[in-house]
Amino acid sequence: MSKKATSTVEKKDEVPATLSAQAPINANLSKPEKIELYRKMVRIRRFEERSLRAYQGKKIGGFLHLYIGQEAVAVGCCSLMGPNDHVITAYRDHGHAIAVGMDTKPLMAELYGKITGCSKGKGGSMHYFAPSLNYWGGHGIVGGQIPLGAGLAYALKYKGLKGAAMAFMGDGAVNQGAVHEAYNLAALWNLPVIFVVENNGYSMGTSQDRSSAGPGLAQRAEAYGMNWATCFGHDIYEVRATMDRFIKLAHEQSKPAVVEIDTYRYRGHSVADPDNTYRTKEQTEEYRRTKDPIQVFQQKLLAEGVFTEADAEQIDAEARAEADLAADFAEASPYPTPDDIQKDVYWESDNPDQRTSKGRLFFE
Amino acid sequence: MPVITYREAIRAALSEEIERDENVVLLGEEVANFHGAYKVSDGLLEKFGPKRIVDTPISEAGFIGMGVGASMLGIRPVMELMFWSFYSVAFDQILNNAANVRYMSGGLINCPIVIRGPANGGTNVGATHSHTPENVLANHPGIKVVVPATAADAKGLLKSAIRDNDPVMFLENTILYGEKGEVSDDPNLLIPLGLADVKRQGTDLTIITYGRSVLHSLVAADILEKEHDVSVEVVDLRTIRPLDFDTVLASVKKTHRVLIVEEQKPFASVGSQLAFMIQREAFDELDGPIHRLATIDAPAFYSPPVEVEQLPNPQRVLKAALAAVA
DSSP states (O other): OOOOOOOOOOOTTOSOGGGGGGSHHHHTOOHHHHHHHHHHHHHHHHHHHHHHHHHHTTOSOSOOOOOTTOHHHHHHHHTTOOTTOEEEEOSOOHHHHHHHTOOHHHHHHHHTTOTTSTTTTSSOTTOOOBGGGTEEEEOOSTTTTHHHHHHHHHHHHHTTOOOOEEEEEEGGGGGSHHHHHHHHHHHHTTOOEEEEEEEOSEETTEEHHHHOOSSOSGGGGGGGTOEEEEEETTOHHHHHHHHHHHHHHHHHHOOOEEEEEEOOOSSOSSTTOOOOSSSOHHHHHHHHHHHOHHHHHHHHHHHHTSOOHHHHHHHHHHHHHHHHHHHHHHHHSOOOOGGGTTSSSOHHHHOGGGOOOOSBSOOO | OOEEEHHHHHHHHHHHHHHHOTTEEEEETTSSTTOOTTSTTTTHHHHHOTTTEEEOOSOHHHHHHHHHHHHHTTOEEEEEOSSGGGGGGGHIIIIIIIHHHHHHTTTOOOOOOEEEEEOOOOSSOOGGGOOOTHHHHHTSTTOEEEOOOSHHHHHHHHHHHHHOSSOEEEEEOTTTTTOEEEOOOOTTOOOOTTOOEEEEOOSSEEEEEOTTHHHHHHHHHHHHHHHHOOOEEEEEOOEEESBOHHHHHHHHHHHOOEEEEOSSOSTTOHHHHHHHHHHHHHGGGOSSOOEEEOOOSSSOOOSHHHHHHHSOOHHHHHHHHHHHHO
8 A cells, every 4th residue: 555656647638528429438328328317417406496495495404505507527427436436525415416326305305404314404415425325425624525535445445346436526625735635645555536626616706716826726636646637527428538537547556536627506605605796697697508517418419319309308397396396205304303412423322232332422 | 460561552452453353454654664653553564564554644634534434434444643632633534524424424324433642741842742632522422532541441442442333532641651550461351431440449539530640649649548648539530431420420429529630721621521510410429629630721831840740740639639638
């Protein structure tokens, strides 16, 4: 594990947009598989729009960081996961949760703070987890999850498993010390981790040129001798073609990498952000009109003859219905009670028959 | 029983648990090639090789966070902090991630990590290297906190900590590393977390303490017995969380007078919590107010003769004990 990384630096934009559909990882997709990718992106969007309505209706507390506009990134990346590939992300985590296969009912119930939520109402919007789907959160502190992502990769390598960890962060996270410490460890020990920077242009309300020095975010990987690339994140084929190369490098050579994926969020940083201080409505509209990841993919699938407009409309209707059902489920579910507060704190207190320690675990 | 040092006892616990469980790995600064900044891990690299004994860069947030992530996938990392004082740069990883991940996932994720290293004053290294964060750590539900005072306790408790499925913070002491004691070489002998130990029986005063302050209290107790005819019971908590309050209560009910001795700054310390609990649960048993001897409330003083007086020491314990039985 102590061998020095000897990685080569890759050039930016190695896969041109026009060729990504022909990359084997995309060309080999069946029609149903392509439709499933599309469906997941639509399901994420409708889920989040429904959650926004619930938030506005005061059904949801706290923060709500919407992923709308970025769907091609999570769906593209997570669609490449094999049995030993793992995902961890920050607080804009709904898209990844649906992308790895979590059911939308417990996701919505978690937002509503209900006992049927994926974290029993203890985590909320920023803290979704599904270990059985290799999804490790859902983390609230900017950049704090990145060393954990390196740790997932460390565990895979330690156990001799052929797998990779994808550690997602936003463009605001790249200036956190913990991120750089994780970069160094990953490169030093050749950990099979791909650091995915979802660059939506704004760390909260501060644009990249006001927050991050240097020529580019992914390029910082060069300082650690790591592979890196940038990628046009509005096209799911691009995302898959780029990430596939780095997942293979991680699987086959245990190489880490930094991949910066350009994307855009249509909503504010969170729904509490009035979104009128740092960018123009025109800019957001321009993205919606020309680069919307769902529209981009829909046009490709129509052109490829994968589905018809009627099929797309049906998928959309089903996604809306699913989101409504999730909201109905959440609405109908009971809240946790104060009796639940001290559950899930310690493994030992949750498994009293297997407890080996003595004494008081909780205090008044 | 073999007589070995506290340092050797910790090394024996590490060695036995690394041998017993293939998922146990020791990581930290200078633990491998350098043989440990305090030689705790001396010889382990040669015995177990570089997969199990891993030198990390000086990067506490990075490697402790990495250990937390690895533990979620079933590795049992033992992470050495060269000084517990450096926990401050890994605070987010320890107290947001390790402490909270089980809770925030609704109980889906375990974090069987041990973070260990020395946490003490008294070595003239100034305020940045002399923190005793057991109160800060214990303030975070989800975390367990162990502070062993003797070689035997260090070994038995560390073995339990490594086998524990919750994150355990294990606070050692550089001054104790050379202290010798009888320690069993039975690899199956564990001391459960959360079990206090009455290190000395007495009838007039209970001293509740832990860590190096146990040794000071025992010295003071001998003087009190011989020169002042005061019989002191010394209760060594050994574990801060979980807390063996039954043993504390039994002793209070026996002596009816209490002195808490701790190498802690007084504000919101472990002793503060104990004092609250004793008055709440044994008010009628007390023949006088609860007394406390803590570190004098200022950042750690460098100058060697003054630092000795800032910390608990036998003379300060003696004085405080006499006040408590007056």
